Amino acid sequence: MSEPSQFQAPVGTHDVLAPESAQWEGLLSTFADWAHRYGFSLVITPVFEDVGVFNRGIGEASDVARKEMYVFKDRGDRTYALRPEGTAPIVRAFIQHQPTTPFKAWYFTPGFRYERPQAGRYRQHHQLGVEVLGTDDPAVDVEVITLAQRFFEAVGLTRFRLLINSMGHAQCRGAYVELLRAHLEAHVGELCDEHQKTWRENPLRVLDCKNAACIAVTERGPMLIDHLCDDCRAHFDAVLDGLGRLGVASELSPRLVRGFDYYSRTTFEFVADALGGAQNAIGGGGRYDGLVEQLGGKPTSGIGFGSGVERLLLTREAEGAAALLSRHLDVFVVDTTGDAAAVLLDRLRRAGVASDRAYDHRSMKAQMKVADKSGARLALLIGPQELSAGEVTIRDLRSADFEQHQSRVPDQDVVSTILRLLQAK
RNA sequence: GUGGGCGUAGCUCAGUUGGUUAGAGCGCCAGGUUGUGGUCCUGGAGGUCGCGGGUUCGACCCCCGUCGCUCACCCCA
Structure with a gap:
């Protein structure tokens, strides 16, 4: 393999030049402003981390950890990974520095995943997001979700919806998973090809399978939302009530199960109706009350959301939103x-x-x-x-x-x- | 990882059943107007037709491979 006669940006990556870059500036400064209004401070962490930060954080069984991470060894034989997502590094930094809580951090970072690129999906994409560590007060869930809502409004989006669900905490989810597993086992033959093989290792995944066969099976089965313990139910109700009082509309979405293992209780996703394809999630997040422990810290609650810059810009374009910023000389x-x-x-x-x-x-x-x-x-x-x-x-x-x-x-x-x-x- | 579509100037694209020096518009540069932009006119620069191989007297065109772009599946932001 000889050197190409002309270099170009690696597969799945993009250069951003003027005038498009001005929209990035506008988006970023708007987010920085809103995060500041909500009491968040900027936190900057390295783009690469010990590979364990991600393996233990997002779950070794997840697609991201299994086959999408950019893993490499440095000259000192240490194994690192380019960050595939933004939460785990913030949690690692939290554990390392032990700041006072609640710890409210916002970030802007590239994220790297080795996938086949397509519209709205890249090998290097960029995320804006926030994390709050040190409290499980439902008021924080409401604040994090509302910040996302207000930010999307501020950058001119109008056609998007908030989907919300609760995944319960480890105990009530564990009990539910057994119920679900029993149901799936009774209907294995009816599942899609993929899940006939994998339902056992990650039964929750079957819930958000888009295949009609899987939907037909899970429709008749137990839903997690109906099997929350009293505490989790009360927490979720408080979140829904808080959102309602702020006029933030949400749609209960019992099938919404996010990909990373660390999620618990509140889980949410913002989908853009203007994006036609499957890549219509412009932001998502949730509570991860077990993550800090998994990464070696003391039991600490956490919640956050991340939003994809490229997808936000695609959505703005699809909606015909006005320019956020125009850069011109005086x-x-x-x-x-x-x-x-x-x-x-x-x-x-x-x-x-x-x-x-x-x-x-x-x-x-x-x-x-x-x-x-x-x-x-x-x-x-x-x-x-x-x-x-x-x-x-x-x-x-x-x-x-x-x-x-x-x-x-x-x-x-x-x-x-x-x-x-x-x-x- | 799997499948579809597409690779011709900086950009958007023509290119006749394979035939000789590969074109247009826009952009760029210069001149018309030796101190004045956006309109107009004239001229100019710029292309190994993605790359490699094959078929042929002859390939931008046909065949094979390869790389890249793009869309979709999967998964996710």
């Missing part, structure tokens, strides 16, 4: 003397004005073309005349007739004049 400096631009730009930029210039000593006409395409509102012209007069010509690029829409100002007044013009809008 000023373009056209300098045919080659002497003045650098100093003038430095003054403008230090005053907060987004400004740029052309390079390579191009003609005034060529520089004006670049100025036009830059989207800048104003052009500053400096030629031999201005230079000798100690002045600068300010030209409004929104107007066609330059003789009516440009003026000369003394060099020392340029920055204040520009600031005033930009303010006037």
Whole structure:
């Protein structure tokens, strides 16, 4: 295998260039703002971790742990994995640093999974999310879910729904799984090909199988929501009640079972109706009251959600949402003397004005073309005349007739004049 | 891991039953207007037709392989 004659981004990964990158900026800053409003602080953890952090966290039997992780050995023979999801590393950091609780963290991170790419699914994708550790108060469940709801609204989404379920805690779920297993065993022959083989190791998975055969079987079987213990039932009711009081609509979804082993009690998923395909989950999460222990910490409750940036952007596009952020220059400096631009730009930029210039000593006409395409509102012209007069010509690029829409100002007044013009809008 | 569709200039695409120098629009550069953008006109640069092999007198076109892109299954954000 020789080197390719031209490199390109690895399979399932993408470069994000302007102008699309501005939507990423907008999404990210909106999320940072909302997370801050809810009292969350940014936490940054490494993109790779000891492989055990993920194996023990998400469950060795899960598809992600079994065949989708990017695992590698470093030169010191340590085995690491690129993070496939965002929760386990935050929990690891929580255990390591033992911060005071409740610990409310938000993050933005790439996630890596070795899967065949398709619309809305990539080998490197990006997630925004939050985690709260140290309390099982249902008020926190409500807050986390509401934050997601408000954030989606803030970025312009309108056609999405919140699906919610409770998976119970380890004991009541354990008892239920036995009931489910007995039911499945009695109907093995009716399950889809895949689950005829795997129902025994992960019976809960059969619940969210989309195959009609499996649905027919589980429809007649026991539902977890009907077998919660009193505590879990009360917790779930409190969450539903809290959401209702905030006007957050949810749909009870008894078949909603999330893929990672660590989930317990509240489980939820946001689905976008504008996304046609199967990849319509724009966010999801839930409570994971056993995860901290599994990773070696003291028993500690936790809950969080994660949302896929690429899918949010796809959904926004499908809904025709307005741009979150438009990045354009305020000023373009056209300098045919080659002497003045650098100093003038430095003054403008230090005053907060987004400004740029052309390079390579191009003609005034060529520089004006670049100025036009830059989207800048104003052009500053400096030629031999201005230079000798100690002045600068300010030209409004929104107007066609330059003789009516440009003026000369003394060099020392340029920055204040520009600031005033930009303010006037 | 499995299956379908598609790979021709920076981008979007034409390319006649295989026939000689592979085209268009947009974009880019320059000029028309030696100090003025968006319109217009003229000219220019830019392509190993994804890659390798085969069939043929001759392949962008047909066959095989391979790589890539894309969509779907599975799973998930």
